[in-house]
Amino acid sequence: MCLAIPAQVVELRDGDNAMVDLAGVRKEISLSLVDDVAVGDYVIVHVGYALNKLDPEEAAKTLALFAELGQLDGEPTPDR
Amino acid sequence: MKYIDEFRDGDVARKLAAAIASEVNPARRYRFMEFCGGHTHAISRYGVADLLPDNVRMIHGPGCPVCVLPIGRVDQAIRLALEHGVILCTYGDCLRVPASGGLSLLKAKAQGGDIRMIYSCADAVTLARQNPDKQVVFFAIGFETTTPPTAVAIKQAAALALSNFSVLCCHVLTPPAIASIMEGVDEQLQLDGFVGPAHVSTIIGSRPYEPFAAQYRKPVVIAGFEPLDVLLAIRMLIRQVNEGRAEVENEFVRAVDRDGNRKAQALMDEVFELRESFEWRGLGTLPQSARRIRAEFAAFDAERRFALAYRPVADHKGCDCGEILRGIKRPQECKLFGTVCTPENPIGSCMVSSEGACAAHYTYGRYKNV
Numbered sequence: 243m244c245l246a247i248p249a250q251v252v253e254l255r256d257g258d259n260a261m262v263d264l265a266g267v268r269k270e271i272s273l274s275l276v277d278d279v280a281v282g283d284y285v286i287v288h289v290g291y292a293l294n295k296l297d298p299e300e301a302a303k304t305l306a307l308f309a310e311l312g313q314l315d316g317e318p319t320p321d322r
Numbered sequence: 323m324k325y326i327d328e329f330r331d332g333d334v335a336r337k338l339a340a341a342i343a344s345e346v347n348p349a350r351r352y353r354f355m356e357f358c359g360g361h362t363h364a365i366s367r368y369g370v371a372d373l374l375p376d377n378v379r380m381i382h383g384p385g386c387p388v389c390v391l392p393i394g395r396v397d398q399a400i401r402l403a404l405e406h407g408v409i410l411c412t413y414g415d416c417l418r419v420p421a422s423g424g425l426s427l428l429k430a431k432a433q434g435g436d437i438r439m440i441y442s443c444a445d446a447v448t449l450a451r452q453n454p455d456k457q458v459v460f461f462a463i464g465f466e467t468t469t470p471p472t473a474v475a476i477k478q479a480a481a482l483a484l485s486n487f488s489v490l491c492c493h494v495l496t497p498p499a500i501a502s503i504m505e506g507v508d509e510q511l512q513l514d515g516f517v518g519p520a521h522v523s524t525i526i527g528s529r530p531y532e533p534f535a536a537q538y539r540k541p542v543v544i545a546g547f548e549p550l551d552v553l554l555a556i557r558m559l560i561r562q563v564n565e566g567r568a569e570v571e572n573e574f575v576r577a578v579d580r581d582g583n584r585k586a587q588a589l590m591d592e593v594f595e596l597r598e599s600f601e602w603r604g605l606g607t608l609p610q611s612a613r614r615i616r617a618e619f620a621a622f623d624a625e626r627r628f629a630l631a632y633r634p635v636a637d638h639k640g641c642d643c644g645e646i647l648r649g650i651k652r653p654q655e656c657k658l659f660g661t662v663c664t665p666e667n668p669i670g671s672c673m674v675s676s677e678g679a680c681a682a683h684y685t686y687g688r689y690k691n692v
Contacts, residue, residue, distance in 0.1 A: 245360055245547065245677070246467065246521050248325040265323045272444060274474045275586045284325060286524060286577055289413070290442025291471040293586070294524040294577050296325060301576035305328055308550060311337040 246288035248296050251281055262287060325576070329548030330368070338553040339373035345560055351377045354559055355649055356517040357500060359386030359677025360547040366682035368549035370556075378556065381511060381649040382679035384499050384605060385519060387464040388415045389647055389671045389678045392603040393635040395492050396421035398625075399461040402490065403427070403435035406628050409453060411438045411446040412461035413468075415675040418668060422635050427461075443475040450479065450487035459624045461490045467521040469493040469613065470586035473593040476615065476622050488624040491615050494600065496522050497530050498611035504538045506605070507648045515559040517552065518544035520574050527582025531570045539568040546574040593619055601634055603671055604647030643670035646679050653683040660684060 249262035249269075258273045262285065272291045273279050285292035346352065356362055362382045365371055371380055384390055396419050403410040410427070417428045417439060431437040436456075440446055446460035462472045472489060479487040496519055503511075518531055523544045531542045541562035545555030555573040562569060572578055593616060600612030615623040624630065637643060641663070642656035653659050653672065663669040665681050672680040 245363075248323075250324070272442075272471075272474065275470050275583060275589070277585060286521065288467055288521060289471050290444055291474065293467065293470075293521060294583055297576050301325060304554070304573070304576060307554070308328070308331070308334045308338075311334060311341060 246286045246293060248284045249287045251279055251283050251285060254279070254281060260292070326548065329546065329550045331550065334550055335368070335373060335553055338550065338557065342378070342553070342557050342560060343375050345557065345564065346375050346377060347564060348377065351379070352514050352560060352563060353379050353381060353512060354515050354517060354556065355381045355383045355503065355511070355513050356552070357383040357385040357496070358517075358519045358522070358547075359389065359675065359679075360520055361517055361545065361552055362386070362679050362682050363677045364547050364549050364552055366686040369686070370549055370552050373553065374556065378560070380556075381513070382646070382652075383503065383516075383649060384602070384647040385465065385496065385522075386647075386672070386675055386677040386679070387468065387494070388419055388675040389643065390494065390499070390602045390604060391416070391419060391463055391492060391671060392601045393421050393637065394601065394633050395463075395490075396427065397635060398630050398632065399427060399459075399490055400425055400430045400435070401630065402459050402624065402628060403430050403437050404433065406457070407436070408457040408459045409436045409438060409449060410459050410461060411440045411449060413463070414439045416461060416463060418674050419671050420638070420668060420674075443471050444478070447475050447478050447482070447484070447487060450484050451482070454486060457486050457488070457627075459488050459490055461492070463492045465494055465496050465519070465522050466525045466590075469590050469594070470525060470583075473589040476593050476619055477589070479622055480619060485621070488622050488627045489615065490624040490630070491594070491613060493594070493613045494602065495611050495613070496526070497534075498608050499602070499605060500531075500534055502602075502605045502608055502611075503648065504534065504540070507650060508538070511649050513540060514563050515541035515543070515568075517555050517559070518542045518570070520545060520547045520551070520577075523574065523578045523582065525583050525586050528570050528572050528578060528580050529582070535568050535570050541568050542570045544570070544572045544574050544578055546577070592616075601632075603637065604644040638669050641670035643672045643680075646672050653680040654688065656680070660688060
């Protein structure tokens with residue numbers, strides 16, 4: 243129910259709507275709950291509404307943390 | 323897909339698990355509750371629990387909207403369809419929730435009820451416009467993630483002056499549910515911290531959890547719904563426990579800040595007010611824990627329009643959904659689990675939605691115990 247997915251805005255449309263792209267699948271969603279969305283932005287889509295914009299800089303910081311882990315020498319835990 | 327695949331990388335997951343294993347204190351145990359069904363689903367689907375050291379245990383919480391919906395509310399929706407003859411629209415997850423008399427919305431549909439599964443509440447408004455001679459009711463359930471879209475739909479219906487659209491509002495709030503766990507069963511559960519909601523927090527922000535961290539001395543780490551988000555949040559929780567801290571931290575920084583989505587909050591406040599109390603499945607009747615439609619929008623309130631009374635109904639005697647929602651029992655400890663109660667024929671609500679603890683364990687985890 244609370245599951246939602248990040249999708250990229252590819253076109254702004256009338257009525258506070260936008261076309262988003264989800265790995266090639268296009269869908270029209272509502273932007274009623276968010277402000278200042280531009281083409282190219284990623285939004286979190288839930289029941290046809292964008293809940294929030296994704297912050298690419300913050301996402302990059304989390305991914306950098308993962309990359310740092312990837313450079314550690316520690317042996318990965320085998321699957322049990 | 324961008325922002326999904328990177329957060330599901332198996333190699334990074336194993337590295338994170340190794341980091342967690344190296345940081346836990348072997349002399350103690352760690353018990354964390356993931357509040358959300360979204361996290362329960364991710365933990366089960368990706369085998370996150372199997373990557374954790376033996377002294378770190380994840381306990382499923384009550385944050386599954388379909389699971390906490392009591393029988394009496396589904397009964398109201400069924401009555402609207404069968405007795406009042408409305409077009410009853412709702413999200414797919416609601417259709418199979420067991421109700422009174424062996425019914426569910428799906429079975430009521432088989433009996434001739436006009437029940438429609440919709441993807442978005444905007445679809446319900448469209449249906450009302452297309453069927454001016456029929457009453458259309460949207461059965462609205464869910465936490466703060468799902469509430470703002472319902473507010474938009476009601477405002478849209480008001481702007482269009484639709485006289486055949488109304489909402490059976492069963493939207494609930496996250497903080498009172500966490501409070502109910504803390505006040506009710508923490509003595510039994512002895513929790514060391516919470517993995518906080520992902521998408522609920524995009525709306526309400528991280529601030530509402532601050533009183534819990536302060537008052538109950540429990541760390542809260544808000545996490546995204548991908549497996550690496552959950553693992554990173556668990557590591558952050560373990561660090562807080564090891565350092566004796568109890569703070570609200572945010573792993574899901576790419577989508578959540580302290581204030582949340584103020585536009586969505588303002589819309590919710592404009593359309594809804596708090597109910598004095600609301601019955602939850604498993605958690606009992608909690609004060610100020612759900613929303614109803616404000617008097618200004620009374621014309622769109624299905625409970626008023628159809629004079630619907632709420633009648634509480636006890637759960638099936640053999641069903642342990644209540645204990646499972648409170649974290650006291652695990653799905654496999656219910657005697658109906660996997661025998662009488664399966665996703666194809668759910669007896670309890672936790673077996674219905676993919677976010678339900680029982681459905682998640684049935685789908686992904688049960689073979690471990692065979």
